[in-house]
Amino acid sequence: MSDKKTLPTVLRGWVEGEIGAVEHIRDTASPRGNARGWEVVRADRCRFFLKVSPHPVAYERETFALRHAAPALGGGRAPQLRASSAHHLALLTTGVHGRPVPEIPLTPAEEYETHRQGGLLLARLHAAGELTGHRRLEAEQELYTTAEDAGRLLDQAGGRLTATEHGLVRRLAEHLRLAGPLQLGFIHGDAQPKNLLWSQQAAWVGFGRARFAPVVQDFVRMACGVWDGRPDLRTAFFRGYGRELTPQEGVALKCLAALDAVTALTRGDTHGDTHNDLHVSARGRRTLDRLTAGVFA
Structure with a gap:
């Protein structure tokens, strides 16, 4: 070793x-x-x-x-x-009992229940902790800071995006600056299937990016990944979560998805030597295609 x-x-x-x-x-x-x-x-x-x-x-x-x-x-x-x-x-x-969801075969009913419980648990997490002082200020400023980073991301992406896609991402980043009001809470920060364990019940692991922020940020990876083409899993998640997105969160999610797509394309293409890198690049490309076609939801 x-x-x-x-x-x-x-x-x-x-x-x-x-x-x-x-x-x-x-x-x-x-x-x-x-x-x-x-x-x-x-x-x-x-x-x-x-x-x-x-x-x-x-x-x-x-x-x-x-x-x-x-x-x-x-x-x-x-x-x-x-x-x-x-x-x-x-x-x-x-240790937590269970295995990451992508590593185990699940029946459709188990997949639905996994996402329902995943949503339920994130709702509990989002309501945890005391959002006061500098933590509230940082949470309120996070989307503005994210939007400010759009120019750097697009510069790194370069020719991986068409001119039309560059323009779309810039417009969505500008919309992100104006998004609100948005619910704040304690987010997982990397909520995606690899961090969701299942063994008769769901569990979340991988809290290295957890922080106070707009809770909509916890939905980006799943909206750009596993929920693509699987509206049943999205429905299951928000049924467990206890509510649907607000109109403001729906706009913010679309804007955040655009930035996630640029990051995914750049990261995947920069490494590009593993199956996971190719998967990351493909996720970014699919998200941009959905946004360009106006079918991202």
Whole structure:
């Protein structure tokens, strides 16, 4: 194994000081991610997950999420924080029963129920935490900041977009500056099927991008991905969530989808050497095609 995949001795010592002797270690980090991660298993077969965040902001976000928001999902519906170390930027969590939705065969009824429960759990998460002070200010400013980044994204995309598509994205970014009022809450930040586990009940994992923001941002990845061509799953999700999008959120979702598409095309084409990279690029292209044809919903 490479040094990046091997659990450093100092981290192993910290983990064993928290949970006891570790018998088995398995690297779990994504090949494209900046975070490092391992599954650690004790002799009693109890599983834990160790994650080393790529930078202090990600560590602080995930620590806050696991301490103050994720517990609102209920037992077994999110990891529980066992220990954290600001010095190592490390978080040690309990394991969650289940496997990522894309990795398991599901019947249509199970797919529907997975998305219904996923929506239910995100509604609980969005209502968690105390939105006050600087957190409220940051949440209120987030869409404006996102719109400000559109020019840089389009410059990076270059010829991957047609002139018509460049113009469309710029117009939608301008609309995003004016969007509102929008419901604010504590969002997951990376709500997509790979972070949704299923085993008779749903659970969310992967809180490294969690923060207070307009809740509509938690619907972008699914609207651009798994819900494309599957309106039944979208219906299931919002049935669990407890409400549909407001008209303002519908506009904001379309604008955010355009920016997500540009990011996906650029990221996928820049790497372009794995099946996942090709999938990311294809997602961006489909989203732009839907927006151009006026059929994005």
